Amino acid sequence: MFARIAELAIRRSRLVLVLAFVAVVVMGVVGAGAFGKLKEGGYDDPASHSSRAQKAIEEKFGGETNLVLLVRAPGGRIDAPAVRRSGQALVAGLKSDQNLENVVSYWDAGSPILRSKDGHEAMVLAHVKGDDTHRAKNAKSVIDEYTGADKGGLGVRAGGGAAIGNDMSAQVPKDLLLAEAIAVPLTLVLLLLVFGSVVAALLPLVIGTIAITGTFAELTVLGGATDVAVTATNLTTALGLGLGIDYALLMISRFREQLATGASVEDAVRRTVLTAGRTVAFSAATVAVALSALLVFPQYFLRSFGYAGVGVVAIAALGTLFVMPALFAVLGHRVNSGRLPWAKRAHAEARAPLWGRLAHTVMRRPALTALPVLAVLLLAASPLLGITLGTPDERVLPDGAESRQVTSVLREKFSGNDDAAIRVVIDKPVSRAPLDSYAARLSGLKGVVRVEAGTGTYAGGRSTAAGDPALSRADAQRINVVSALAPRSEDAQSLVKEVRAVAPPAGSRPLVGGTGAELVDSKDSISGRLPIALGLVALTTFLLLFLFTGSVVQPLRALVLNMLSLGATLGVMTWIFQDGHLSPLLGVTAQPMEASMTVLMFCIAFGLSMDYEVFVTSRIKELHDQGEDNESAVVDGLGHTGRIVSAAACLLAVSFFAFGTAKISFMQMFGLGTGLAILIDAIAVRGVLVPAAMRLLGRSAWYAPRVLRELHGRYGLTEGGPAPAAAPGSAPQPPYAKNAP
Template identity: 65%
Template sequence: MLHRLADLALHRARALLLLTLVAVIAMGAVGFGAFGVLQGGGFEDPDAPSSRAQELVDDRFGGDTNLVLLVRADDGLDSPAAERAGRELTAGVKDAPHVTNVVSYWDTGGSALTSEDGDQALVMAHVEGDSTTRAEHAEDVVDAWTGDRGAVTVRAGGGAALDNDVTEQVSTDLALAEAIAVPLTLVLLVLAFGSLVAALLPLAIGLIAILGTFAELYVLGSVTDVSVFAVNLTTALGLGLGIDYGLLLVSRFRERLGAGDEVPDALRTTVRTAGRTIAFSAATVVAALSALLLFPPFFLRSFAYAGIGVVAIAALAALVVVPALLALLGHRVNSGRLPWARSARQPDAPVWGRLAGLVMRRPALTALPVLAVLLLAASPLLGVTFGTPDERVLPEDAQSRQVSTAVRDAFPGNDADALQVVTRGPVAEGELASYAQRLAKLDGVVRVQASTGTYTADGVEEPGPAQAALGRPDAQRVTVTSGLEPKSDAAQDLVRDVRATAGPGGTETLVGGADARLVDSKKSITDRLPAAAGIVVGSTFLLLFLFTGSVVQPLRALVLNAISLTASVGVMVWIFQDGHLSGLLGFTPMPMDTSMTVLLFCIVFGLSMDYEVFVTSRIKELNDAGADNVTAVTRGLSRTGRIVTTAAALLAVSFFAFGTSSVSFLQMFGLGSGLAILIDAVAVRGVLVPAAMRLLGKRAWYAPRALKRLHARIGLDEGGPADDRDVPGADGPRPAAEPERTPAGV
């Protein structure tokens, strides 16, 4: 198939490029609408008990509290001026559109709405809408009613205000990251390719991939929930893969021209060899990202939509559009060359060949220290804990974070963090009272409120208007307030204890609230991790077997990738959970974000396999051409080392730019991805791969006879002769290779 693509590019180059231009314009027109249909949030499993409890609370009880206004009165809450301001605030919030269930100190009083020092009070409300519209509605209330209001000062917190702050901060941070990464990447591209014309080819791939994926996201966002954060993965990955594939194609094309091939022959060889590498590389990345489709939160699925789309479109552009451009450019691909960047246009990178040669002479001596460092970096994973985003992901000066901290510290036992228990049917008063009393006796519970009263371990109070509103003929709502640290192990244990308590009269109960969402989020992801890992490992093994014809090479690749990936995640645990470098980076240590860690794993694993295919493809070509093990590995790394490290460095720049964010989970994802890419490109490809290949010897290409026959039939080998200059002895004598053996030691 690839040779047909090469012939099509040679004979129909202008027609292909004209059709591409029309497609790009159409994709751009459609993709522009993606920004209007994408959503925020999406971190929860919609089928989890906490999500279904939230739906019942919203449908039957007007929603729970997700907006908290913290009011401070310098002259005391009961001063005439403070009371007038408080009542004006309460009336204004009640009149705001999309706001319900307003509970205010100036309506009901009560110690739960007053701080311990008596200078602060709360106005709590529910803001309607989904994750995106809710943040917008909350922003309207915050803009209208917060700030200095004469006798009182008002600040906003709660889930809706937090979502709004996170969305605004992430949008600002990502704009800054792209403003840093894109210009820097463009400059580095020119230096990497050594000529202006060649540097534009990866941009063509990236532009097509980005616009095509935006169009895909618009279509998907019109029929299902898609996260707005998928846009940023699209731009980063689209540009990164454009660089990867562009480097591979242009380097091979230049190499063949430099070897004396005519343009048609150079293009055919480039598409047959580098094109096959790109096809398998794209398939491995897609396989890794497809595992994200298993997870219920649409935040994770959205990255699968974007990632799979951008990889597939980038590969298609690389295999169809770039060959057409190369056919037209020919030797002019080197136009606009930079005189000081001559080495960038050379096919070989001697330093990588020398490094590979050194490693293969002393595989254990060189590999063991690298392995030791990577395993040490991975060791913090032994103490990893997982959580979900909360106010601590924001900077300390963020208003919603300050309010959450103040409510937790100054309003002990406040209902803002309470568990919400909802029955799915009617309940008799006596059974409801008995159930509430059992809940009040659980460890950590401060009080339980139901339509029949307020219950503590010591007794019961008669219901007031607020408690009476918790009952309906077809459902009952019970609020369980604890004095436990939100999202702590004890708070999660309380969720399990409440769920283990039999419902009133045998009625089914659903438990919601922030702590319940955390428990459900962790469960929904951990339950699907084995299947996701199975898909990633199984599909990667199959693809690498089809690519290499060996069963050893896929195993070797999986083991080395796992080592580099665990090392990268271990460093992130050391930084973001254990708190090292928190002062430098400006974040608050907290458990690792479950969703972002899974996302990091899938993306980095896919990109690592991308570089694995790049390196292995050239080694296999040389091995198939008759080169011995040492020559194949050293010359293969000499030919691909610069491509892999340059591509990795340019992609790492895009991810490291996320480290400038003020939102800690975005910092973690950016720094973790960039670090993992560099570790893989340098430590794994430069040291561990040649060491493993030397230790394995000829066994590196082993496969049982039955599988060899299978591979011969379905291995998708494009065939054709090897490059002349890659065949041992074709360009002069070579140094004698060391005998093939498996070293027992150093």
């Protein structure tokens, strides 16, 4: 197959480039409609109790409270006649707004629980209509119109889930714009430094453009058929450019190496496709496998990253395999055009002496060099022993965000936060006496401030006031369990489980929802599918690496080392973002690790680490198959690929580290964590642990049982063809082991 691709690129190079250009234009036109098809949200499992509870409340009771307007009377009390009139006028406007329903205010209900303890502030509760996408637009419209420092003599600020989502939606584009403004210029400069010529530095941008436009077109099509989160576009741009750099760097380096031996352009293209092209194909397969694990999760937020990730990897690989050889065939030696003056000598040799000497040193003293690295990685991973997972709340926002400030006021100045209440819905008729008894038992749970139901308001296990008729229907009942516990805290999650454990009215099966229940269900959903995802990644990665190497030891070695680097990365992120170290420096608030972003970071970092694993192992295996002993193959293999891997890692890490400037804390975590994982893998794992492991394993590194060797001989894929002969007059380069001091 790869030989045919090479011949196609050589014989029909201009046709391939014309077709590629047309394809990019078509994909760009289709992909331009992606944002109109993609959705906000997608963090919840639609089959969970909390999601079903939310759906039942929306169908039967007009939706639960997701917007809290905090109204303050400047210089006076909220009960003053003038303030009351202004408040009633504000509420009248809210009730007439078509984006809202279930508007309840202190001035209408007269309930003291909607007034602050000092009497200077009051709450207006409402439900913003629409699904995740339309709710975000509707919330923005309401907040822009009704909040401000002077609204009819009142100060109005917005809080609650809808307002938090609005603030996040406003901040994320700013963070992305700043990150790209930092990453893109730095990447362009680094490309020039790494490639050493203007033409070669521009080639990765061709692959990146193909990958990004193609994936946007894919997301547009998928968005018309299923739920796809708009946040998947962020991964598309970052990963598309990153993989374009990775794959192009490998191909260009190999093409230049072949030209430097005196090979013709046609032979250089053939050899590049048969070796580096094959490596790209296997590398793409391993990355796609890691990202496809995201498809097993029910949250379409995670599945969307799976759609985008698999798509961008596949399209980047196809572009590299077909377009890059055609460009080589057309450019020939002009691939080095625009060479920078200081790069002439630096790029004359294919090998990197530093990496060869490092590999030689490690293989001479594997235990002495590897044990300190292992100790550091294990120490870095140790905070994982205390990791806890959560979902995004107001704390991911900067301290100055309005919705975060409102949430703090609600927690400190009001008796229980209605917005964070546990929502219980019974989707069938229930008699008054059983409902009364059930609500009273709920009010007796530790941490509960009050329970509101159609039959009454309860506290301490007994009825204390009349009920709210709006919470009762002939065919359904709704109960609000209000506590003073911090939303999403461990105590709040325990309360959700206790509420679910209380015996319901006979013949009924209550659905328990609310923010705390959503967190419990989200954690259960992710933890329940995580073993399946990890098993899928491990099994398919093992099979792919076996087909690539013919060894059962190499896949196991790769999995163990990659898990070490990922464990260290996740441990450092836990130490920073959960335990609070370096929080002042980064401007974040310590809180549980965001579950979805942690899983996403793991899958992407694992895929990229396997990317570099294939880069290195492919060259080692090629040299081993040509007759070099194990030590020489590792030393020479790292000498050839070390510079490629380190350069690619630095370029890709820059793109992710740029997210460290974000104001949204989970974006900071994702960017810093992924960038750190890439550097740990490229330097510590590839530079030290791989040669140490290969030295300790010796000949057994390539072991496979006889039956599997026969299987690999039939179905396995190996590098194609013998190495070309050196050009006349060129002296062979001695192994690094011989040159080492």
